[in-house]
Amino acid sequence: METLIDNWVLACRTSDIPENGGACVKLGDEQIAIFNFTRRGEWFATQNLCPHKQQMVLSRGMIGSTGASCEPKVACPFHKNTFSLLTGECLTNEELSIKTYSVRVEDGKVYINL
């Protein structure tokens, strides 16, 4: 569900997130995984919790893409369930899904729309 009121929050510097990988930031009590998809020149953010076994690990997962449309995805390091970085839908288990957030990058800073 889209939020109607924007709530952009400064999350970290661009250099904090490894190229073609992710890292976790703490915003309030929330853990957000931010992915720097250098190869595509895109940034993504999702919840850090993998809903499969309730583990706070998605930011440590490998990212990549799948299918003809090159859907960007992240693989959970625990059991390799993969989630779309665009929709949050789980691509390997239709019962699971994760929250995704919009990301904006300005002046070397990463902002998340919570």
Next chain:
Amino acid sequence: MTKPTVIVVGNGMVGYKFCEKLVAKTPDYNIIVFGEEPRHAYDRVHLSEYFNGKTGDDLSMSARSWYEEQGIMLRLGDPIQEIDRRNKTVHSLLGVSIQYDYLILATGSSAFVPDIPGVEKEGVFVYRTIEDLDLIKAYAATARTGAVMGGGLLGLEAAKALIDLGIKDTHVIEFAPRLMPRQIDSAGSEMLSSKLKALGLNIHLNKSTSHIGGTNNIEALHFNDDTTLQVDMLVISAGIRPRDELAKLSGLETGTRGGIVVNDKMQTSDESIFAIGECALYEGMIYGLVAPGYEMADVVVSQLTGGSKLFYSFDMSTRLKLIGVDVASFGDAFITEPDCRTIVFEDTHKGIYKRINITTDGQYLLGGVLIGDADAYNMLLQTVNNKLVLPPNPEDLILGSRGGAESEGAGVMNLPDDALICSCEAVNKAAICSSVTDLGITGIEGIKKCTKAGTGCGGCVPLVKDLIAGTMKANGQYIKNVICEHFDYSRQELFDLIKINNVKNYDLALDHFGHGDGCEVCKPAVASILSSLWNDVIVKQDTIQDSNDRFLANIQKGGTYSVVPRIPGGEITPDKLIVIGQVAKRYNLYTKITGGQRIDMFGAHLNDLPAIWEELIEAGFESGHAYGKALRTVKSCVGSTWCRFGLHDSVSFAIEIEDRYKGIRAPHKLKGGVSGCIRECAEAKSKDFGIIATEKGWNLYVCGNGGSKPQHAELFAGDIDKETLVKYLDRFLMFYIKTAEPLSRTATWLNKMDGGLAYLKNVVINDSLDICKQLDEEMQALVNTYHCEWKEVIEDPDLRKRFSHFVNAPEEKDPSVQFEPMRDQVKATW
């Protein structure tokens, strides 16, 4: 307008399947189900798995909420007592009366209990429902000996259940001169008996029970030949009786030996009442298997929805595993010469019996029996059902083709499109192939989801897999074993490309040889190749590393990591032991000795890893690579330095070997072992390479495995000296590193290798490929470039910085990590 009402009497597998098929086809009926049992429909075919830990819920055909979701009213524990056919109304035990437009009798069958004096005694059971199983389970707890009356299919299932319940002394009593007389021929029965006897089952044939002895509880079985068998409990499995009493009471036509008479529309003598499953009698026959029951349900659904499907006599071919023995019978299993020609293969050593019956002109397969090895069952059944013309040497069907390798799965592609692959769900070949071609499905799970094939008894799953592979191959989709959708190369091809082109990082490899953005399959595969080739510090490319390699530690439940320093050969000084203890205490780590003779420390926060390693390295430890697809440990026994049996110094050799290969990355993890004598205390033969001391030197064994598919390592070279052994080992490992598929252990690699061990010996010992010089150099280069990657990390502030949970609060640890106490240590709460 109100919907017409369909009432289903009986909530067994077939009654359930009828509901499922009807609601899938039309929403136009109001469905009400009456069940006698307290549970909703469950899988009776796999009932014996209830004793292997499966619960009633696991066996359920659907969730309890399914009925409600489909708008079906389900009344359990409320059997129908009376059918008022004139007013088209049923009356239930609990006093419910409902009118029907159509009535479906799916009342199933009950166990037939012969009229033997004493059957009413305590400790005598039938084997039919989960409730029966609960009673058997409770009684078996105090029983030491048990017997099953009946050596048919269900009887042998029941015998397995008794064995699973811990009754070691289990007997099967069969009235006929052989087991499973309805399914298999006498030679097959004999083979089955001898196999089951070898597995510890006592089998008594030609035995007719005269009475059951005991006061209140059963104590013994007395037979007509004046012999007696002392038993604590008895399970009767002497056949089934159709539940036709309700039909009889309502004046419907029933057979003289039971069963509700139906026509080919499954209609009873009252055209608005149908009967399906084991209660139905079609052309004088009761069908006691689930697949024909499902077919009957399908026929009725077709009749109720304007279709014209009819029931024809159904194939009773069956395959099952009885107490670990494969048994199958298909087509006409009993036809004999001169009406056919028979080919029989018998191997009493392995307990295999195979018989096929073919037409006298050798053109077609009629049927057969398989005992001990029924892998060919699916294909043979298809050959019968589709009247496929036999090859010139029909014996190949049961012996396998000898000489000239035949490509796997080729046979299934020759089946006609309408060949029935899954008989439980009536799915044909065309439906499966078009799912692959049109919907792009490439795996068995996808096929299950969209066609339901393989979701019933599961027997067709191998055939479905072959069809998927065959169709993909025919479509040109999956011709070679490529790494993933991003690289159209096998690992070995990519290895060579990366080497020849001197590619040093993943992005370049993807640019040159791949496409797309990569994924979690190709990234670690390429990372492993890069490491095996150039042996650079892997965390410099941290985001292409697999979960554990990225942080050089094993991720555990709750998101913490475990730390394993290398302890070569399992030898450690008291001082180093103290350091491990101090570090574990300081960082609140749980400690455990591993299977590889080292010490694992669990529960480390990501943030603490560099500090922990700093202390360990300070004390002289190195990374143990427990997180990597790399050399793990070389386990050793104490050897000749202390052991009075030891021939040579196994510990020193193990340390030497472990130090030589430590840090080298491979397609999968590598484990080794060195034993100082034939007693093999290091269990070296369960490792990727095992070394065992002999009087004259050392024996080298390769490609063993523990794990889920244990396999002993095979003797590669005997009585060789250390130098020769290390030379062979260098080449063997390097050849594996270069040619194995991703995540393939040495055992799997060898099992798939054309020519097997002989070929491998030829390459490594005789240099048949002329590559040994190269292998030697490549291995030496890896040995020379060894580095402790943890040392690299703690000395590099940039690399060190990556070990934090929150990049915007590097000091803060993951607050979701929780521990709870256990035996004076901690464990993860999650």
